[in-house]
Amino acid sequence: MVGREGKHRTKPRGAAPERPGTGLSPAAAESRLRAMDDAFDGFIYICSRDYRIEYMNKRLIERTGRDATGEFCYRVLHERDEVCPWCINDRVFAGETVRWEIQSPKDRRWYSIINTPVRNPDGTLSKQALIRDITDTKRTESDLKHALDRLEHEVEVRTAELQMKNRRLLEEIADRKRAEEALAASEERYRSLIDNIGIGISLISPEMRILELNRQMRTWYPAIDAAEKPVCHRVFNDPPREEICSWCPTVLTLRDGQVHESVTETPSGDGVRNFRIVSSPVLDRDGRVTAAIEMVDDVTEHVRAQQAIAESEARYRAIFETTGTATMIVEEDTTISMVNAEFEKQSGFTKAEVEGKRRWTEFVYGDDLEQMLAFHARRRVDPDSVPRSYEIRFRDRSGRVRNVTMTVSMIPGTRKSVASLVDITARKQSEERLKESERFLTDVIDFLPDATFVIDADGRVIAWNRAMEDMTGVPAGEMIGKGDYEYAMPFYGERRPILIDLALKPDSRYEGTYVSTERQGTVLVGEAYMPALKGGQRYFHGTASILRDSSGNVVGAIESIRDITERRRMEEALRKREEELEHKSRNLEEMNTALRVLLKHREEDKSELEERILSNVKKLVVPYLEKLRKSRLSPEQASYVEILDDHLQDILSPFLRNLGTRHLNLTPKEIQVASLIREGKTSKEIADVLGVSARAVDFHRDNIRIKLGIKNKKANLRSFLLSTF
Template sequence: MIAKITDCQGTDGALVEPENIYRTLFENAGVAIVNLDAQGNYLHANEHYLEFIGYSWEELKNRPMTTEILHPDYVEEANHLIEQQKCGRIKGFTHEMYFIRKDGTRRWGEVRSATNRDRQGRLLSIVVAITDRTERKKAEDKLKRYAEAIRDLYENAPCGYHSLAEDGTILRMNDTELSWLGYSRDEVIGKMNYTDLIPADQEDAFRKSFTLLKRQGSRRNIEGELIRKNGDVLSVLIESTAVYDQDGRYLLSRSSVFDNTERKRVEKALAESEAIYRNLFENASIGMCQFTMDGKLLRINKAYARMLGYDSTEEVLSIVTDSATQIHADPRNREELLSALNHRDWVYAEHPYRRKDGSIMIGKATIRKVVKQDGATAYLEGIVEDITERKQAEAALAQREKELRIKAQNLMEVNTTLNVLLNTLERDQEELKERFLLNIQKLVLPYLDRLKKSPLRQDQLGCLQTAEAHLMDIASPFAQRLTSSFLNLTKTEVQIACLVKEGKTSKEIAELLNAKQRVIEFHRENIRMKLGLKNKKGRLAMLLRSFA
């Protein structure tokens, strides 16, 4: 019994170790992996998968792997493959397709699917591994567009192009030359020898010229004639170059064919065409270069030479012997690029580069490996964009924003100071006004009141009363309220209202203003009406004091 228990324990231990290994591989495989049950429900998903589709495990567990994460263009095909896999018609499949993340963005992934079945062949689970190929897809699409542009340029160039095999068989011919000759591509490519297109009396001259081409590598300004499909003769001017393999064996020719009947026009087209092909690399608007794995420059275009501050590409190639130390401001940057290229086809990076005069240029580089047929790296090819001004502008903008924030803060402080000063001035003005009014009321009006009680002539009394009334207009806030446009009291009504407020009777007011008492009574009624006191009970003097 003890032996059996020991055997079971050993078996359990043997099972735990593979399970741990499987889990470690599952979580750290470096690709998105998901394990589904036979019904397509999620059993497990590693962190790479969750990051790839942008969902959390809580949102996925115990749910089927729906087609929502697949681009609609691939749903039908994916469902078909999965059904084939479930039925056992296929063990698994590999396919590339677009996935839709939770946030709506798209990712290009390489899908590998495999089934796990028991000994009776019943489906237990499905393992799906997805490798993120988004960046590679972008690069491939870019290269595809570039290749299509080159192909369009080749096929629709203003001159004819063709390539010949070693025996003269036509390997390639662009649409332009085919249209000149009146043949279709199927009639010519791989089926016709070039001697089939030239007059019989020119065959010997062609063979001699073709032999020289294969030996010397190029032939220029070869005048000849071609026979169109309808029998017409086309006068042409041909320039050819030979292409060799790495061992120097002839592979094919590259020939440009010009309609010699319009030579002047063709000469211009030739110059443009040659400039396009000869300067496609050298005169690109962005920096381009090729260099060996150990840092030696093989080729550099004019744009990149100018970026680095050199007068010509020849000067760069003669001076720069080690790009890591002479071009890269930090040699470690090149080491990082090489290390990254071991894992990716393309590397994108922003690095500082050293110019000829020692100044620094910030470059945005795209680097790739150019691989030989045997898989070895032939050289590295790079595209560099000078983003120094953009970086400087960004830094200047950040500095400007910082300065503006400081100025704004200073303005806020100045504004606060001005508000304090204005408030202080307003308080001082109010205090001055109060002192002014208080001085009139305490230091002037009492003496006028005493003077009125002294024996005065009638005209003196009138002048005194007028002066008192004007001082009352100036000094009394109550009088200022009464003279407002809202109340619309006349000057006489203001004088009477001020005297009523002080407790003067109509008779006393009449004597002070040298008017009849009934006139004063009339004005008193007007005051009550204008102040809205007509229907209110109480003495006018009390109502005026409460109004003030």
């Protein structure tokens, strides 16, 4: 068999022989197999037990560049000199169908493979492989996983921040209780409150209605049923409020999509409760705020404790006023005399292992130590001569190094200092990821199929993709950084505002130069004729949109351009064709009108002819027939007269039926009477003509008047018949 490549091709060894009764010749069966082979959108090959290729489909031949029948599969497919370590031939030749996926070391693409054993006509087995490229599917799965990982990380970071603040609050109250003997009586009450503290969470709609409450919130407000979606400021306050609370952070979040925090004064019976609320936005895919999450701490006791210990010891106040996260008190000899719980967490050491036993120098990594020792000494001489905050590398118990911001302050009246450390490792990583994201977005724009470019708020080009280079003939290196409408030159041959500028600043003078424009919010769509573009005169469809930062400030604009010259030509051809069809349609309508007029005249002529024939017969034939009937005739002659009358009636009956149809279904006898009345005959004359009594004629006259609707009306029957028949 000769394939499309012109080479002699043998039938695949795994091909099934023609079954009896199918009615297909070997050539037809082979043609059907060939069609099935071509319809498969991947690669197919069959190999023997000793790895030699027995068959390759057209796509695989095109992929490898040759028909490698008889060669080793591992050499043809993977350019290896030995059997692939991942080969599953043993399983397939044991009779198993194997489905698996692999990333090819040759082109680094992912493939889905189905290997099945195929029995040949001689009883031997071969391995058939069906291979499909699934690289795009794998990349999509990877992108989704990365997005999920980023979301989970953000949730973990936010949860850690809240837990850190709660632990700091717990430690602060506990230490202050121990420091103030005057508050010993209330210490147990405060400790009980802190040990059982929880975080309340509620979901609030843009209409300020409660959508969800967690267990802690339901504990605080057992009477609220979130299923009823009550208004929050009515049910959270006792007595209820009809207007939104003035301190509410949630209304600000719903308005600007930012995180807000406040401490409330919520009426509760005869008193007031204080809640610290952190409100975060819930955004949809388009960045619109759809709800707000409130994270609520009951800080009533904390507020009261702050008021009670407002005049406590200066050292205690300085420590916790300057604490950011992990906090330590350092003696002049660098010994750490006190640490908080967050320091325990970050360092990996307990308080007992650190306080009075370790120096802060043990936690500083690398060459940061020399400068910090200098700061430590100078701070005790002149605190203003050294920085208060700086970044260092912090090493914990396990040897892990993190980036932290250290804030140091001297405790008034002592030689001691208090230092707080904020872990900024995540921020550093986020900054790096942001840079990677910017590089990724630049690559995405560069490979967009439509010609696309971006300008900043000052009108300078910051992106000019490959499609734009192909369209204009201007390399990105020559356009990036240019302003003053330089990007308009390839299109119009002059510097002037174009669609991207009009999206930022509408100008009716220049919008009027476009074939059409349509503004859809911040997006401007337009079509334009480009006379000066490389390659000749063209029509283009452009879409320009304003770019904003997370705060809503305008930072630039982006425009994508698509060549629609061919589409416009097709539309023009279609318009001309429609005009031709419309012209032909009008001609057909005129012809139809003329035909209808002709048909109407024909029907009128036909009716007139029928009535004329009927009238002539009745005037010129029927009277003489009646005279013959009344004359002295022999029986034979009378019989001929009757036959002549019957035949005459048969000849006239179609005309009489048409006449009756036009006139209320009159009977044949009534039609005869009506016709004679139209001729001016009296009832007696009609009776003589029809051979009936005058009373019978009067009876028919009455029926005719009834059917014509002129019974009991002052209307002459003959005149009416003349006007209608």
